[in-house]
Amino acid sequence: MKNKITKLAAGLFLVTALLIGNINANGTEFNALKIEIIEIPAQMENWMTDDAIWDTESLNNELFIVEAETELEMENWMTRGNIWNNNYRFVAATETGMELENWMTNEGIWNIQPKAMEEKLKLKSWMVNTAIWN
Numbered sequence: 394m395k396n397k398i399t400k401l402a403a404g405l406f407l408v409t410a411l412l413i414g415n416i417n418a419n420g421t422e423f424n425a426l427k428i429e430i431i432e433i434p435a436q437m438e439n440w441m442t443d444d445a446i447w448d449t450e451s452l453n454n455e456l457f458i459v460e461a462e463t464e465l466e467m468e469n470w471m472t473r474g475n476i477w478n479n480n481y482r483f484v485a486a487t488e489t490g491m492e493l494e495n496w497m498t499n500e501g502i503w504n505i506q507p508k509a510m511e512e513k514l515k516l517k518s519w520m521v522n523t524a525i526w527n
Contacts, residue, residue: 400447408435 412435440446470476496502519525 397444397448401442404441408437411435
């Protein structure tokens with residue numbers, strides 16, 4: 394009974410705090426569209442105070458089905474040595490050694506000169522005009 398009263402008191406406090414917060418909101422923010430939003434006041438409904446919904450201690454345990462898990466069992470393949478000790482199925486990949494190729498030492502590839510040079514940036518009058526930047 395004490396638990397029910399505590400839950401009810403906490404619920405009423407929360408609802409009251411929400412209502413007071415909504416009532417005192419005087420619209421301190423500017424609405425760009427100047428549309429006034431009207432909220433519907435909260436109403437207490439039957440399910441909110443129904444003991445059958447909130448009393449979880451007296452729920453009928455027959456409603457819940459407890460599933461039984463099967464026990465883990467050892468199977469033959471789990472203990473067979475020839476399965477775990479065979480490496481014949483996996484072939485190790487071998488890589489060839491690194492070789493020096495012609496393109497790696499070709500000076501024509503590595504001595505590339507830039508073809509287009511960009512202009513140097515010039516300081517323009519608008520960039521230092523104090524009337525623009527103040």
